[in-house]
Amino acid sequence: MTSTPASPATFAAWLGHLRDGAAEFSLPxxxxxANTSIARAGGSVSLFTGFLFNRTELGQELGLQDGGASPxxxxxxxxxRWGSGVxxxxxxxxxxAVWDQAARSLLCGRDPMxxxxxxxxxxxxxxxxxxxxxxxxxxxxxxxxLNRVVIAEHLVQRWLNQQETFFPCxxxxxxxxxx
Numbered sequence: 001m002t003s004t005p006a007s008p009a010t011f012a013a014w015l016g017h018l019r020d021g022a023a024e025f026s027l028p029x030x031x032x033x034a035n036t037s038i039a040r041a042g043g044s045v046s047l048f049t050g051f052l053f054n055r056t057e058l059g060q061e062l063g064l065q066d067g068g069a070s071p072x073x074x075x076x077x078x079x080x081r082w083g084s085g086v087x088x089x090x091x092x093x094x095x096x097a098v099w100d101q102a103a104r105s106l107l108c109g110r111d112p113m114x115x116x117x118x119x120x121x122x123x124x125x126x127x128x129x130x131x132x133x134x135x136x137x138x139x140x141x142x143x144x145x146l147n148r149v150v151i152a153e154h155l156v157q158r159w160l161n162q163q164e165t166f167f168p169c170x171x172x173x174x175x176x177x178x179x
Contacts (some may be wrong), residue, residue: 016047017139018106018127023099039072043101046076049131050094050116053055058089072096079107095131 001099011120017024019079025038025045036049052071059069062077068121069077069095079098086098087109110118110128120129123141130136137144147166154166 016099016106016127016129018099018129019125021104023101023106027098037070037072039070039076041076041080044080045099045101046075046079047097048070048072048075048094049096050088050092050111051093052092054089054091097129 004013011149017026023045025047032125038048039068040047043089048071050071052074055069056075056158058078062074062081064073064077075086075090075096076098078089079100082089087107090109090111090150093111093113093115095116096108096109099105106127108118108120110116116131117133118129118131119136119141120127120175121142122128124141126141127144128136128139136142148154151166
């Protein structure tokens with residue numbers, strides 16, 4: 001398993017793009033983003049940003065060398081052992097994505113309190129996602145319009161309707177999500 005720190009040199013964050021069962025990732029240049037890591041193993045990729053408070057304990061439980069693996073390595077090893085159940089074992093503030101090439105599946109998640117954002121858009125059968133809104137909006141397929149009703153509700157109620165986003169979605173739809 002290899003891990004590479006990532007950063008926002010050309011991108012503000014990692015950007016994922018899923019289309020026709022194939023995943024593509026645009027990754028920032030290494031060395032400039034704190035708290036972001038990427039791991040690859042056996043055709044799978046783990047993208048992680050944030051803080052994983054129980055990384056050492058999970059690393060030891062998973063048999064990773066010295067329990068000192070990067071958060072992305074820890075998440076990927078956990079995913080390989082527990083599948084999507086890895087999300088229930090993570091303690092921290094984070095957003096993540098794990099692409100499983102063999103299963104052709106994507107697991108996305110964020111911390112249970114939603115302190116670290118995770119943005120996505122489903123446009124014409126393409127799923128585009130990132131933990132950074134600016135990076136997501138730079139993708140040419142993501143709508144530039146704003147959903148003014150949802151923004152007004154958020155400003156008044158200070159709570160985002162979990163079935164809507166700040167951006168209008170085409171008929172295929174997109175939603176804010178947790179977990």
